[in-house]
Amino acid sequence: MKIRTIYKLFLGLVLSFTATSCEDFLDVNADPNNPxxxxxxxxxxxAITMSNGASQWRASREITAVVQYAASGLRASGAETWNFSASNFFWQNAYTWAIPNCVDLVVQGQEEGSPHFAGVGRTLEALNFGMLTDQFGRIPVTSAYDGVSQVNLTPSFDEQELVYQLVIEKLDEAIAFFNASENAKGLNQAGGDIMYQGDVNKxxxxxxxxxxxxLNHLSKKSNYDPQAILAAVENGFNADNMDAExxxxxxxxxxxxxxxxxxxYGGFTSPTSPRYFSYTQFFVDLxxxxxxxxxxxxxxxIGIIMNPAPADGEFRGLIPGEGVPGGREGNGPFFNGDDYGRVTGGFYSRPDSPFPFMTYSELKFIEAEARLRSGDNGGAxxxxxEGxxxxxxxxxxxADEIDAFWQAVLDDGVNAHFNDLTTGLSHIMRQKYITQVFNPETWVxxxxxxxxxxxxxxxxxxxxxLNPLFGPGEWMRAMIYEGNEMVRNGDNVGDNSPEVRLKTPLWWDTAN
Structure with a gap:
């Protein structure tokens, strides 16, 4: 299979980089014997592979239990009870592997007269910085690896408001690259565009x-602009089979x-290492x-996402922090893990299940929220x-089951619900949650x-x-910075204590 050959070629390239330390990986001194x-x-x-496996997968793994998609089955496991330390991998992987691959693609695409490659690099670079800032807040962007300058191992941290401006600028630059008419090479010339097979329009x-x-993340800010969001939506995904995955x-x-x-490779859903082996009761209830x-x-x-319990054919999940056995009060004791909605084996967790960066459904829910906030209830x-x-x-x-579901929603009063912001958002966010399984975007x-x-x-x-740092009604708002960054660059990191990092809202999470 051609794509598997490409994976093996890329694995060799990755190993040539990852055999060394972070500093060596980014060393600008070239080895003439290893060009x-x-x-x-x-x-x-x-750029595609590292943005997924090194970056988004790590971000997803660290927050899946926080947003109650899944539970470990182990009583009081760290992630699902919000007991986090500085031993996270998303930060290190994004800055060491994902972002350098994206930046190099931008630089080389421009140098070689192939701006479409630069567009891919900028798009994925913006995605990586976006995911990072949405978990950590302040991050290095202006002093991060740029593909030209000597690597800065103690970069300064940009405030999140600036980071968001830079993310939008990078996406605008990517769009300009994609609009270029002269390109020396096609995106899929070597079969490397494993996501869109060279389709520049997608x-x-x-x-x-x-x-x-x-832009939609800024719903708490005074500069939230529904019309700017809808203008972007107009040019975004407009049909099935456009998902970036x-x-x-x-x-x-x-x-x-x-x-x-x-x-x-994660291994965290196997019977011998069940980090997240069951969906939660919260997800089941939705x-x-x-x-x-x-x-x-x-x-x-529900039956496509998870399997029913062999014991009684019911769908049930775990209560975060309680573990197995147990189950929801009134369901009785179920000691067999198979009697809960196992993560493995469903639509999102088969070996060949694609992992989306972003989907057409998500964009339609973004459109629905922007229209609802702008007063266009019918358009919302x-x-x-459609989402x-x-x-x-x-x-x-x-199709008949889709129609039956929508008729039930209509009979339950959805038209009236969209005349109110809160009840309209309840529809949008609950359905968006269901469609975004494992995506770190759900925490946003x-x-x-x-x-x-x-x-x-x-x-x-x-x-x-629950982690005793949190009182009644308090929810986790941000992630602790990775330990290596704290050791090497502590002056720029600042206070990385759990009581500050886990409880302090990000910039876009506060009203102004």
Whole structure:
């Protein structure tokens, strides 16, 4: 299979880098016996792969339990009870592997007269910086690796307001690169565009879609601009099969399989290392009730996402922080892990399940929120409906079941619900949660909504055995900086104590 050959080629390139320390990896002194030049057409796979596996997967793994997608089955496990230390990998991986691959693609694409490659690099670079700032707040951007200057091992940290300006600027620059008519090489000349196979239009629409995402994050700020968001949406994804997603493989090496699967490199869902082996009861409840009224209705996607319990055919999940055995009060004791909605084996966790950076469904929910906030209730409802239907089509739900679900939503009063901001947002955010499984973007939404039960329903509660730093009603707002950065660059990191980092809201998470 051609794509597997590309993966093996790229793995060799990665190993040549990762055999050394972070400093050596970014050393600008070239070894004449090991030339660093790689043709631009062979670099694109590195930027895509590292943005996924080294960056987004790590970001996802660190917050999946925080937003209550999944639980470990171990009582009081660290992530699901918000007991975090500085031993995270997202930060190090993003700055050591993902961002340098993206930046080099930008620099070399421009040097070689192939601006479309530069557009890919800028798009993914913006995505990486966006994911980083959304978990940490202040991050290095202006003093980060630029592909030209000597590497700065003690970079200064930019305030998040500036970071957001720079992310939007990078996306605008990417769009300009994609609009260039003269290109020396096609994006998929060497088969390295494993996401869009050289389709520049889809890459351009991905950049516009990301722009809409990051503009929409500013819903608490006075400069929130629904019309700017909708302008980006207009040029973003406009149909099924446009999702920006990483194509994992089945039957290959562990590193080629989805890391949430039972054979993926993450290994955290295997029976011998069950970091997150069950979906939570909160997630199950979202799939068994309708928004706002919380009327009982089983979403047709539930059996596609997870398996029912062999004991009684019911769908149930774990309560974060309680572990197994147990279960929800009234369900009785279920000691077999299979009696909970195991993470492995469902739509999002098969070996070949793609891992999206961003989807058409997400963009429609962004559009729905922007229209609702601007007073266009009818347009918001139409965008919301398309977001729901698009995700159901993606998961393979039969058309008659999609129609039946939507009729139930109509019968439950959705038209009236979209005449109110809170109840309209409840529809949008609950459905967006269901469609964004494992994506770190969900933590952004839940913080923007202040973890409101009016939005997410009565099942959203603080975990059991909670980190004692948190009092009633307090939710985790940011991540601790990675330990190596603290050791090497502590003056710029500042106070990295859990009581400050975990509880202090980011810039966009405060109103002005």
């Amino acid at each position: 660093s030049y790689i043709p631009v057409e062979n670099r694109i796979i590195g 890459w351009r629409r991905f950049a516009y879609s990301l722009k809409a995402r990051y 990483f194509p994992y493989l089945e039957g290959g090496q562990a590193t080629e399989a989805n890391p949430w699967s039972n054979v993926g 799939l068994k009730t309708l928004p706002v009224t919380n009327s009982a209705y089983t979403d047709p996607r 409802l139409a965008a919301y409906e 729901v239907r698009a995700n159901m089509r993606k998961l393979g739900v039969p 939404d839940m913080r923007r909504m202040d973890f409101s039960q009016d939005i997410y329903g009565p099942s959203l509660r603080q975990p059991s055995n």
